[in-house]
Amino acid sequence: MSKVRIYTLAKDLGVENAKMLELLDGLGVSYKSVSSTIEEETVELIKEMLAEEAAQEGGAAAPQTAATQAATPDAEQDAPTGTPAAAPAQADVSEVPHRAPVVTIMGHVDHGKTSLLDYIRKTKVAAKEAGGITQHVGAFEAQTSKGKIVFIDTPGHEAFTTIRARGANVADIAIIVIAADDSLMPQTREAIAHAQAANVPMLIAINKVDLPQADPDRVKTDLTQLNLVPEEYGGDLVVVPVSAKTGEGVEDLLEYISLTAELEDLRADPKGTFGGVIIEGKVDKQAGVLATVMVQEGTLHVSDFLVVGESYGKIKAMTDSNGNRIKEAGPSTPVQVLGFSEVPSSGEKVQSARNEHAAREIVAQRADERRDAENARVQRRLTLEEMMGPLGSVRTVNLILRADTQGSVEAIQGILARKESDDVKINVMLAGIGAPTEGDVLLASTAEATILCFSVTASGGVKKVAEGKGVDIKSFRIIYELIDEVDRLIKGNVEPVFEEKYLGRAEVRMLIKHPKSGTIAGSYVTDGSLKRNAKAKVTRGKQVVYEGTIVGLKRFKDDVREVQTGYECGINVDWNDVMEGDIIEASEMVEVEQN
């Protein structure tokens, strides 16, 4: 036996991956992820440790117990008996059952997101019962050998901003699909930024590997340029080659999803307070308002009252993602709900209420809070700190952020927060949903802020006011372009730092008196090169006798910009006392790149 992958060993010994990593940590063994390999001696040590543990637990074979647990992850564990050492808080957490992972698939247009979802749906979703209506609800549940996986069903790119923002907020794991024949594209980078901003673990699916022109290695190399280093290059990024056409690699991808989910230790209490998120809402001509809700905590029952934003409704009927009528739904279940009076927006949080009266009260309270906040915004006078950003020597980039959805706002703010440094603060004065208003322009003009818009644009009237006030409103449809703009603003705000760069030197061999230009030093370039307008330092022996600028540089009769080593030239340093034998050293000031 040679090296073994950690997850293979965990599987063979019937223990959870998290437990295996804990044991490796205890041994001081370093690893990148569960797919890293470990040495045979380490495997033996792990086996011994597990055997010892089993013996201590009273003779029952530990691996067997673990295997039973792994096979039934949802089963509630018995409370520990006679083990006072067990911390009660930990015991509580472990009693909360595991839940299925919610996965979002993101990527560039045409890279195969829909095809991959279709392949998984076709092969992993149980055949529907006769009579069920096939309809798109925004999510589906796939049954795999490793248990249930819920996929957020991202439709085409037309609604990409909302869907991505939503995906990153609801999802536990993001799959970034990259076509093997196209590699990284703008929306790939944007998808990666979304996943990173939401702190969601990311797996890369290199799709279309069946194509003759597929070049998965190029994709991996390109990823390293984003500081995402695939496992096989020594990093911790899981990269799985797949084909949504032939199905190659799809099982591996599902396995990696389950592994990642296991490490994330996703749990939710079906008996807890209900909490969920709207996946999508629509109006059906016959049925009325339909909304897909992802249950995140607790259990949803038919007849429950639900509150979303400032509207509420009573669940009249509920169907699962297969179109089957159901009466209740636990964590990590997408359900289509009938009973809202208004169409809720995707990404909105859903709360339940005991009865209609309680639901109304929550709605009324929210409306009050919103009105108060609006009034406060109008009436409030800005503090100096709000106008200028945090005080002190730190420079501040003031921004007003406007985006199409709350998810986008959060995603952008997440990325911006990571852009801050000791020298530059990013002060998001206002982050709102919808097009910028005149009020935003006024705020921007007093605080010298830039208004950045993502997937929203200013109306003609607002643009005019902005022009009049000299306020920049910049609109973007791709997040990373907006971030590039912020980088430019940050750069513009950092005091440039210059350093002197040596260019070359020349030896003065003869002097030419020119009636207009004065003394020209006929010289021979002995090192590097000399440039017109460069700084000049004239040394005689060991002494610096003059410092100025190369105001003229000639080769024979021609004015030139630069003269290289080994050539003769005429140098004018705007100083008439230059002498034969002097050394003219040239240098220039270059701006130092600052991060």
Ligand SMILES: Nc1nc2c(ncn2[C@@H]2O[C@H](COP(=O)(O)OP(=O)(O)OP(=O)(O)O)[C@@H](O)[C@H]2O)c(=O)[nH]1
């Ligand atoms: N050969 C090959 N073609 C694929 C594969 N996956 C997708 N395609 C093709 O690539 C094209 C785009 O696939 P889609 O699944 O529509 O891509 P998408 O990323 O969902 O595109 P949008 O929804 O427009 O963003 C289609 O013509 C697919 O048939 C694959 O694994 N192999």
